[in-house]
Amino acid sequence: MQVHVRRAGSGEPLVLIHGIGHRHQAWEPVFDRLCAHHEVIALDLPGFGLSPVPEAGMPADMAATVAALLPVLAEWGVERPHVAGYSLGGAIALELAAAGAVASATAFSPAGFFTPAERRRALAILRLLRLNAHLPTPLMRVALRSASVRALCFAPLVCRPAALTVERALGDALALRRGLGFPAVARAARDYRFDGARLSRASVPVTIGWGDRDRIFGVHQAERARAGLPGARVVTLPGCGHVPMSDDPDRVARLILETTGAVAAPGVTSAVQGGDAGLRGEQG
Numbered sequence: 397m398q399v400h401v402r403r404a405g406s407g408e409p410l411v412l413i414h415g416i417g418h419r420h421q422a423w424e425p426v427f428d429r430l431c432a433h434h435e436v437i438a439l440d441l442p443g444f445g446l447s448p449v450p451e452a453g454m455p456a457d458m459a460a461t462v463a464a465l466l467p468v469l470a471e472w473g474v475e476r477p478h479v480a481g482y483s484l485g486g487a488i489a490l491e492l493a494a495a496g497a498v499a500s501a502t503a504f505s506p507a508g509f510f511t512p513a514e515r516r517r518a519l520a521i522l523r524l525l526r527l528n529a530h531l532p533t534p535l536m537r538v539a540l541r542s543a544s545v546r547a548l549c550f551a552p553l554v555c556r557p558a559a560l561t562v563e564r565a566l567g568d569a570l571a572l573r574r575g576l577g578f579p580a581v582a583r584a585a586r587d588y589r590f591d592g593a594r595l596s597r598a599s600v601p602v603t604i605g606w607g608d609r610d611r612i613f614g615v616h617q618a619e620r621a622r623a624g625l626p627g628a629r630v631v632t633l634p635g636c637g638h639v640p641m642s643d644d645p646d647r648v649a650r651l652i653l654e655t656t657g658a659v660a661a662p663g664v665t666s667a668v669q670g671g672d673a674g675l676r677g678e679q680g
Contacts, residue, residue, distance in 0.1 A: 399468050400446035402438045405431030408499070409474045410656060412438040415483030415639070416581050417522060419445035419571040421564070422482070425645035426652070433658035434478065441485070443577015454580035458588050462491045469497075478656040482639060483507055483612070484581065486604075487590060493602055494594040500601040502655045504648070505610050505638050508590030509617040509624070518612045519582050521552050529573040533566075540565045552611045555637045592624035602628040603655040607636030607643065629655070 402420055410430060412423045420438035423430075430436045440447040442464065443454050455461040465488070469477065479498045481489035486506030493501035510518065528549065529536070539545045543558035546565050550557030557565075572578075595602065602625065606618035615632060622630040631651060636643040654661035 397442060397450045397464055397468055398448055399442065400440040401472075402427070403435070405434055405436045407434045407658075408656065409477035410434035410436050410652070411469070411474065411477045411479045411498075412436065413479065413481035413485030413488050414438075414441065414444070415481075415485050416585075417444065417526060417572040417575045417578050418483075418568065418639075421445075421567060421571075422639060423641060424564075425641045426649040429645065429649040430652060433653055434656065437472065437474065437477070441577065443580065444575045445571060449576050454577050455584070456580075457584045458487065458491055461488060461584075462495060462497075465492075466495075466497060478502075478652075480504075480652045480655075481506070482641075484585075487588070490590055490595060490602070493600055494591070496600075498600060500603075500655045500657070502603045502605065502652045504605045504633075504640055505607060505613050505617075506590065506604065506621070507585065507613070508588055509620040510613060514613065514617070515585060519585065521612060523582070525549070525552065526572050526575075526578060529569040533570065536569055537562070537566055540569070553637055553639045554642045555607070555609050555635055556643055560642065590624075592621075595625055595628070601655050601657070603651055604628055604630045605633050605636075605640065605648070605651050606630070607633045607638060607640045609636060610638045612638040629661075 414420055414422045420440050423438045427436060443449045455464050476499045478500045479489045479492055480502040482504035484507050486503030487508045489501040489503045490506055492498045540562050546560055547557045550560060604621050606615050608615045618630055618632060633640050633644060633647060641648050653659040
């Protein structure tokens, strides 16, 4: 399976996984911060960004997605990396942790804690954004020069959409349009719910961050994560939306680095940071 990546830095490997319809560039606001402590590998999931749909087709469900990624990590020579993701990528990060395949997991607004109605609503918003992205590219480029248009188009995803550059906004819109894996992943989401019981048996640090202005899943879903994953650290991110890296890169980077153990977390001993003492919960 061909997977496009951006790879830089040195140290323990850290794999970054984006959400449905996005691309690895979503991590640009925190990429250099993370490279100061880790070898960072930001990937385009199959069927998104510059990664083509696999010859055998898109994975049928979450289990197949995780199973397809594991040999890719092995090909890269990456064994039990740290992993961080948001939305779909957050769910994949938690699944990898439950499978015992990673050293730590940080998940921002992960999929899998929604009700069926909330899942349908989230996918409806994303499908509408994708439909709008099929406007002619020159027209989108001109329209996105307006801060108010960027705010209208990206408000479901970030809290400060007007701060996005025109090139970043256009690139994200084109990635959403060209993401051939979108329909298959959306179908697979219909039956998906994260099983916290499997993660409770893992002995690696896990942090879940949730923007308090998340308009895709809603911050109330963090309470379900907190109840279902009592060993995880669950933190609310003030002033952040569904894709928090653009809203508060310092906070996002620090949460990831606290989870990997690269920097000390408040009130967490070095043994826990190293993953030797299991998981610890935290009210955010």
